[in-house]
Amino acid sequence: MTQAPAEGPDSESAVEAGGYRQELKRTLGSFQVFAISFAFISVAVGIFATFDEVLVTAGPVGIWLWLVAAVGQSLVALVVAQFAARIPLSGSSYQWASRLGDPKVGWWFGWLTFCYLAIAVVAIDNALASQAFMPLAGIAADEDTARVITLVVLLVQAVPAIASKRLVG
Structure with a gap:
């Protein structure tokens, strides 16, 4: 170690x-x-x-x-x-696990963190759409509509993230 x-x-x-x-x-x-x-x-x-x-x-x-x-x-x-x-x-759990354990452990931590973040962002956006936005906007509860709104929110989040990477880079 x-x-x-x-x-x-x-x-x-x-x-x-x-x-x-x-x-x-x-x-x-x-x-x-x-x-x-x-x-x-x-x-x-x-x-x-x-x-x-x-x-x-x-x-x-x-x-x-x-x-x-x-x-x-x-x-x-x-x-x-x-x-x-x-x-x-930078590198979050990958860097920490790589230095405190070894690079193989860091690789697994990095992939687990990536999977967690990929799932969490979609889950939070879906909850935002179905539990907050749709009731506030007076839209009837419908899972297909919530999925479409979730995709739109993900797109709205992705565009500034991609643009900021290019501007900073």
């Missing part, structure tokens, strides 16, 4: 050890990294899609269970923030 570089002044050498030249001034502190990590994995992503189901099946106790889940998510966010501080490279 390789030793991750320490945070702080040595983080520039960690970037160079990854084969990159330090070009940008990094100004994220520990709280900012924690906030980004928490927002990325936050339980709030699924709250609105499952709110009625929780109330129907668990009643008011279900709301208190969200607090338990929030504490667990906070602990996970702290771990992710610690990784980000110690290994300041």
Whole structure:
């Protein structure tokens, strides 16, 4: 197992050890990294899609269970923030698993993360279409309509992402 570089002044050498030249001034502190990590994995992503189901099946106790889940998510966010501080490279779980384990483990983590993100984006967009947009717009509940709206939302998300890559590149 390789030793991750320490945070702080040595983080520039960690970037160079990854084969990159330090070009940008990094100004994220520990709280900012924690906030980004928490927002990325936050339980709030699924709250609105499952709110009625929780109330129907668990009643008011279900709301208190969200607090338990929030504490667990906070602990996970702290771990992710610690990784980000110690290994300041892009690549998320691939980079971390490759350096803390070995490149084969990193490859699997990278593919699992890709699959998770591919599924999560579609699921969140579908929930947005069927649970939020259609009721607000007064559209009758229909799964085919929700699928079309989901595809439109995915397209609306893809166009700026592709354009921004070309502009930044």
